[in-house]
Amino acid sequence: xxxxxxxxxxxxxxxxxxxxxxxxxxxxxxxxxxxxxxxxxxxxxxxxxxxxxxxxxxxxxxxxxxxxxxxxxxxxxxxxxxxxxxxxxxxxxxxxxxxxxxxxxxxxxxxxxxxxxxxxxxxxxxxxxxxxxxxxxxxxxxxxxxxxxxxxxxxxxxxxxxxxxxxxxxxxxxxxxxxxxxxxxxxxxxxxxxxxxxxxxxxxxxxxxxxxxxxxxxxxxxxxxxxxxxxxxxxxxxxxxxxxxxxxxxxxxxxxxxxxxxxxxxxxxxxxxxxxxxxxxxxxxxxxxx
Numbered sequence: 678x679x680x681x682x683x684x685x686x687x688x689x690x691x692x693x694x695x696x697x698x699x700x701x702x703x704x705x706x707x708x709x710x711x712x713x714x715x716x717x718x719x720x721x722x723x724x725x726x727x728x729x730x731x732x733x734x735x736x737x738x739x740x741x742x743x744x745x746x747x748x749x750x751x752x753x754x755x756x757x758x759x760x761x762x763x764x765x766x767x768x769x770x771x772x773x774x775x776x777x778x779x780x781x782x783x784x785x786x787x788x789x790x791x792x793x794x795x796x797x798x799x800x801x802x803x804x805x806x807x808x809x810x811x812x813x814x815x816x817x818x819x820x821x822x823x824x825x826x827x828x829x830x831x832x833x834x835x836x837x838x839x840x841x842x843x844x845x846x847x848x849x850x851x852x853x854x855x856x857x858x859x860x861x862x863x864x865x866x867x868x869x870x871x872x873x874x875x876x877x878x879x880x881x882x883x884x885x886x887x888x889x890x891x892x893x894x895x896x897x898x899x900x901x902x903x904x905x906x907x908x909x910x911x912x913x914x915x916x917x918x919x920x921x922x923x924x925x926x927x928x929x930x931x932x933x934x935x936x937x938x939x940x941x942x943x944x945x946x947x948x949x950x951x952x953x954x955x956x957x958x959x960x961x962x963x964x965x966x967x
Contacts, residue, residue: 708741711732777867786800809831833904854892874956
């Protein structure tokens, strides 16, 4: 499990406690993206964490995930956001389905900061890929479509668990790569390395699209995207959720433009060599604990 973490002291203990309670044990690596709070100390002190890597400066979640990919040795990598609390069965649900030709996609149920206690079971339909209420009369974020009436869409249901996506097909604002969200996602480690991992430029530009781009590359190499409905966790909003969301949205046009430009370019020929060289250089400059 690779967990990129930046200033998540407010939620990381709950996330790690939930991993300690999983019915299937996994190696847990936390990559601290130069946090300014006590994130690294929390990770170092928790018994479920096998390794903590602290980056020398803030480089973004894409780079943090790349470092974690190199730092682990498992056949399957579960990418998990540092604000996702998982029910005890979720890692087992992913592990039993993991194989060399699939990307396993989980889901999230957003919880407002400070809401206690958590509901007993995460609601699959709280994920916007499952129940989707888009705005009317303004361009949609991804496709640019403008809807003239309100709808309650069900992208997962109405694409037959994504079977009807792929090959350029879309469901309004959704295509197959955009369904790949690394808040909770599993993929073969060798496949992630073979495509050169996450493009770190996304982290420099702002927020979003690095997981969609990873999904597009994995799909292009022949992997299938498989949703695992029961793999749904609680996503814990930060204290400043509204301000953070506005900041993220402000950078969306730049990351979307970068993503579109990458889709027009051929796959890099030396992806593996460059990926390993860059990540090992960064790893050598980082602090590694345990």
